[in-house]
Amino acid sequence: PKNLEKVCNHDLFEGTVGISANKAVNEGKLLISNLHSGVIDFDVKEIFSEFGVLKKAAVHYNFSGQSQGTAEVIFASKQAALRAIDHYNAVPLDGRPMKIQIV
Numbered sequence: 001p002k003n004l005e006k007v008c009n010h011d012l013f014e015g016t017v018g019i020s021a022n023k024a025v026n027e028g029k030l031l032i033s034n035l036h037s038g039v040i041d042f043d044v045k046e047i048f049s050e051f052g053v054l055k056k057a058a059v060h061y062n063f064s065g066q067s068q069g070t071a072e073v074i075f076a077s078k079q080a081a082l083r084a085i086d087h088y089n090a091v092p093l094d095g096r097p098m099k100i101q102i103v
Helices: 041-051 078-088
Strands: 006-009 014-017 028-033 054-061 067-075 099-102
Touching (some): 028 078, 041 054, 041 078, 078 099
Antiparallel strands (some): 006 014, 028 067, 054 067
16 A cells, blocks of 8 residues: 555544554664674663563564674663663664664
Protein backbone atom coordinates (compact mmCIF):
# COMPACT_ATOMS: atom_id res chain seq x y z
CA PRO A 1 0.00 0.00 0.00
CA LYS A 2 1.37 3.37 -1.01
CA ASN A 3 -0.83 5.44 1.27
CA LEU A 4 -0.91 4.24 4.86
CA GLU A 5 -2.88 7.18 6.13
CA LYS A 6 -6.59 7.50 6.52
CA VAL A 7 -8.73 10.47 7.36
CA CYS A 8 -10.58 10.26 10.65
CA ASN A 9 -13.74 12.20 11.29
CA HIS A 10 -15.11 12.08 14.78
CA ASP A 11 -16.97 14.55 16.94
CA LEU A 12 -13.84 14.94 19.13
CA PHE A 13 -11.15 14.57 16.48
CA GLU A 14 -10.67 15.42 12.84
CA GLY A 15 -7.37 14.81 11.12
CA THR A 16 -5.04 12.28 9.61
CA VAL A 17 -3.89 9.18 11.43
CA GLY A 18 -0.81 7.30 10.21
CA ILE A 19 0.37 3.83 11.03
CA SER A 20 2.55 5.23 13.85
CA ALA A 21 -0.58 6.10 15.81
CA ASN A 22 -0.73 2.47 16.93
CA LYS A 23 2.62 2.71 18.75
CA ALA A 24 2.64 2.80 22.50
CA VAL A 25 3.28 6.38 23.54
CA ASN A 26 5.82 5.52 26.24
CA GLU A 27 7.96 2.96 24.44
CA GLY A 28 11.52 3.77 23.45
CA LYS A 29 12.74 2.63 20.04
CA LEU A 30 16.46 2.73 19.29
CA LEU A 31 18.42 2.27 16.09
CA ILE A 32 21.94 0.99 16.69
CA SER A 33 24.41 1.30 13.82
CA ASN A 34 28.10 0.67 13.10
CA LEU A 35 27.85 -2.87 14.47
CA HIS A 36 30.49 -5.47 13.68
CA SER A 37 29.20 -8.19 11.35
CA GLY A 38 29.69 -10.78 14.11
CA VAL A 39 27.17 -9.16 16.49
CA ILE A 40 24.00 -11.29 16.73
CA ASP A 41 20.53 -10.88 18.26
CA PHE A 42 21.62 -12.57 21.49
CA ASP A 43 24.43 -10.02 21.96
CA VAL A 44 22.06 -7.10 21.49
CA LYS A 45 19.52 -8.56 23.93
CA GLU A 46 22.18 -9.30 26.52
CA ILE A 47 23.72 -5.82 26.34
CA PHE A 48 20.54 -3.76 26.37
CA SER A 49 18.36 -5.81 28.73
CA GLU A 50 20.19 -4.34 31.72
CA PHE A 51 18.34 -1.05 31.22
CA GLY A 52 14.77 -2.31 31.25
CA VAL A 53 12.16 -4.57 29.71
CA LEU A 54 12.80 -5.24 26.02
CA LYS A 55 9.92 -5.60 23.60
CA LYS A 56 12.28 -6.33 20.71
CA ALA A 57 16.01 -6.61 20.05
CA ALA A 58 17.06 -7.69 16.58
CA VAL A 59 20.00 -7.30 14.22
CA HIS A 60 19.07 -6.42 10.64
CA TYR A 61 20.19 -8.92 8.00
CA ASN A 62 20.10 -8.75 4.20
CA PHE A 63 18.53 -11.41 1.98
CA SER A 64 21.70 -13.49 1.96
CA GLY A 65 21.83 -13.57 5.76
CA GLN A 66 24.67 -11.09 6.22
CA SER A 67 24.44 -8.47 8.95
CA GLN A 68 23.70 -4.95 7.75
CA GLY A 69 25.57 -3.56 10.76
CA THR A 70 22.40 -2.20 12.35
CA ALA A 71 19.91 -3.34 14.96
CA GLU A 72 16.58 -2.25 16.38
CA VAL A 73 15.88 -2.26 20.10
CA ILE A 74 12.47 -1.41 21.53
CA PHE A 75 12.13 -0.85 25.26
CA ALA A 76 8.85 -0.88 27.16
CA SER A 77 9.74 2.61 28.43
CA LYS A 78 11.37 5.63 26.85
CA GLN A 79 13.36 6.21 30.05
CA ALA A 80 15.10 2.85 29.65
CA ALA A 81 15.98 3.73 26.06
CA LEU A 82 17.48 7.05 27.14
CA ARG A 83 19.56 5.31 29.84
CA ALA A 84 20.88 2.89 27.22
CA ILE A 85 21.90 5.77 24.94
CA ASP A 86 23.66 7.57 27.80
CA HIS A 87 25.55 4.41 28.75
CA TYR A 88 26.46 2.87 25.38
CA ASN A 89 26.49 5.53 22.65
CA ALA A 90 30.01 5.61 21.11
CA VAL A 91 31.12 2.66 23.29
CA PRO A 92 33.00 0.00 21.27
CA LEU A 93 31.41 -3.41 20.77
CA ASP A 94 33.72 -5.94 19.11
CA GLY A 95 36.06 -3.08 18.22
CA ARG A 96 33.49 -0.73 16.66
CA PRO A 97 31.89 2.23 18.46
CA MET A 98 28.11 1.84 18.53
CA LYS A 99 26.06 4.74 17.20
CA ILE A 100 22.71 4.83 18.98
CA GLN A 101 19.78 7.08 18.20
CA ILE A 102 16.20 7.19 19.37
CA VAL A 103 13.68 6.91 16.54
